[in-house]
Amino acid sequence: TRTVPTPPATAPTDRLPAGSDADPWVVLDREVDARTASPAQRDASRTQGRLLVRVARRVWPSPVLDELARAVPHPHHPVALGVAAHAAGTTPQDAALAAAYHAVSGPATAAVRLLGLDPVAVHGLLANLTPELSAVSAAACPPGTSERPGSAGAHWAALPAYSSPGLDLLAERHARAGIRLFVS
Template sequence: MPVPPTDPLTTLLVLADSRLPAGGHAHSGGLEPAVAAGRVTDLPSLAGFLRGRLATAGRIQAAFAAAGCAHPGRATALNRGLDARTPSPAQRRASYAQGRALLRAGRALYPGLTTPPPHHHPVAVGLVAAAAGLPPGQAAAIAAYGAVSGPASAAVRLLGLDPYGVHGLLAALAPECDAVAAEAAADADAPVADLPAGSAPLLDLSAELHADWEVRLFAS
């Protein structure tokens, strides 16, 4: 049975829940190649990876999720803006795949969501959040948290790290996620060209190498 939007906080928790069947478990956010290259080996190096990802990819994802939530009619322009900010074809494919999965889940939850794919994952976050009645800041919070929680979860599987320690890292990053989400919400009405465009070249290069692996645990 579809779940109608009720308490916005509960709705936020539903959409941020890793158990939402939106395909996030299949993606490591670039962590798998970082582990294989020896750049992430333990909790301290994972903390550095997560903090760097939040400041780059996470900041962009939060901004586009907030803009998509505030202005669903700008989805096409937002997708084009993310295309321009995603030089890695492998990362673009992964983002659209996650966007399709999220929209499928979103349509099951909120029948009023009629926007068909394809959409980049951050744009899909914004569209589903809008259909759920959430404000742009909460859409941005979902995207910012997802930018670090996905790789963090993958670290437990890839490295066998203590899950309590990994979640301790997420708790320590919470204020930074909140700051990224607040910044994104403040810019939700900005032109697409003025949204964040920071880059993480190592993530881009690693994604292309990872896409050619014959054996891998994660799709990206």
């Protein structure tokens, strides 16, 4: 089998020349690229994003989903999630809440499968996180963040860029492992 070499984590993430008048979806996707240091995590995000757009286009047909699919055929998962939430008629805070829940439920489900934990107990713990997840989603959507997805009026460069080098290193090790348990 032929493998495509993965660029090092220090490789530039830009796909367009600086200062270009790129499609807003491409610009937003580049902002996510710049905030995702690990090539393995970028690949996983794009796989999940592509699959989410594919499903969302069937469930909630929308010109916004079509625009994203044309501009960025393999969008990052956070971009796809925001657009899918918009197509479903939810608010930005609903989309942020879905993202926050996804961030904790995925690892919790993996822990149940890998460690044989009691699923009811684990999901009870997740339910107890409701106040924290609500607070995180509210903080992610301060007043005035109701811009249409992909609009030029949004200030994408102001998006947070939190880092977790330990998780980046684990993702890279997992990508090179002989046995891979999960994509993300």
